Amino acid sequence: MDQERLYALLAREMAGELTAEEANTLQQLLQQYPDASYIREVFAQNWVPAGKQYGPSQVQQLLEKHQLRLQAASLPEETPVTDIAPPRKVWKLYTAIAASLLVLVSLGAWFLRQRPAQKPAPLAQLVTAKRMRSQILLPDGSRVWLNAGSKLDYPEQFAPHSPREVHLEGEAFFIVAADAERPFRVYTKAFRVHVLGTSFNVRAYPLEDSAVASLVQGAVEVILNNDSKQVVALRPNEKLTIPVHPVTTEATTAAPIPTMAALQKSKLTLVQDSIIPETAWVQNKLAFKHLELEKVVVMLEEWYGVKIDFRNNNKRKLYFTGVFETESLEQVLNAMENTQSFTWEKDNTGKIWIR
Template identity: 25%
Template structure:
């Protein structure tokens, strides 16, 4: 499945481009990890293929989450394994893949996560709290013009905070909500913060919000064409010149294009997000897509006695355990997969690695759509 696209290839027309790209639609996490061109791009050793990888993400939006996850793991590995060559990296990945090639339930328990994956996943989760990374690997301009327009339209006296440092700025809003404002970020809010039964802030850049619950006064974040509404929860909002991304850490969050607030009959239904889900809003076409975060966190602890250790258990029980712990719906045909069972030990692996192990072991496949996982299978004998 692996192949390269070299920078010195001659220009191609759209038909030829589509022919070249068609293999990427089947790429999974391991394919990206093993693709030397992708690894060089992620580690900024080769910028000549930036257009290629950015276009792949646009052509196949369902691959964005996988690209994020692969990029996170590669960056973490590189950051904590100085002096390790690409060939050694590939050997590590190949060794991991070998543990998932067998589809026989009688095999010994699968332990996909090697020391390399464990370290990379731990760094990704601890370093960013909720596994939030920009997949492009390159900074984009913040939307100061749009932000200024929103603030200028308000008739109330405003307070503004700008983070000119290189560190996250910790803010406390008048009613007690906490904000972690990232470098170059800007946030404005009315001096009389709670008014007209609303709490409203305007954001440019990136910030993490931990909102005090107040059902009588909902909390609104206005950012580059998108409004995020909560009653009391924690979530992250990030604006770029092209997108607004909202990622939920706890509670429930609803998002809606700002242009639709005053025209309820013209807009799409308000999109509801739950923990481990994210929304990406396109500034250009005002469309919102819902997906799963690149590194879902455990919302509850697994059963302390069994954890994620299954001895010849039906796959339905394993999927049910994943749903319970991560809060992510897993859709599959129970009648087709009723004979699928496996022995598997999954302890500290990230969600998508667990999913890779399970589906590859029983010969199934999955895709992410609208914030849920859809598993397809031809069944098991």
């Protein structure tokens, strides 16, 4: 193997037996394995071999012993160099090389253990308030749209040869730059999404009773609660709805992991023309299809930055379909009120009441 060859050449270099051809090979291997350059320097600077702690005098004794082994293995200057060295000289030479190789390998292992771990890249955060939507280009070229009342944590730079990881609270639409060596991962409190290059939507607000992953293009895997045994693969135009326990201000026990039977996998459907409710917000359109009024209310609160509540809880389970773009909150409520299924009013504080 190349690494074994590298250590053998380093040992021969220390023994003074390196040929010109081997020197060229050594330089090529040092470029291929840059860590070995550090090992070479560390050894040359009288560092301690792996696995032991020595004082200055003990370090000096070890180095002197190692130098004596090398000298014993070297041929005297006045001795003519022949093609075949005497057996005892050969044995000494390769014993010294083996000893050097052992020290180098041990020192390499020690060096790798002692090298400080790579610090994670500083995190950046994008937060959108209610009524606001934002768009950002991540360091890898992936593009993210962040819906109202959402938060995205991401590194200022993605590490090379490592997964690209972001953390989401709320809703975001992703168009991920393809990179087979660095899979893209979106973490939420309910699940995480694994992807190589695709476009998808994730909705995971802390106050909602479900989280949804919707795939537009490509392929993704949804891993529930970071449990690698619960994996759901999505194909284009599919979504996965996961029941969760909404976060409240009261003390609660840990939410149970949803079972596979509790999941709802379904197709993305158009509400009109080419509008998909799950991603319409990216086009600044408010769209919902056969959705309970209590969930429509949550969307209206985020979209318009208001508070809405029910005076009549029986109205919560009414279902509505609609697409709105430039309409005001009053126009949206009036349009739904025209179905004669409920009425609404605004109190002195500006809060909306459904009755």
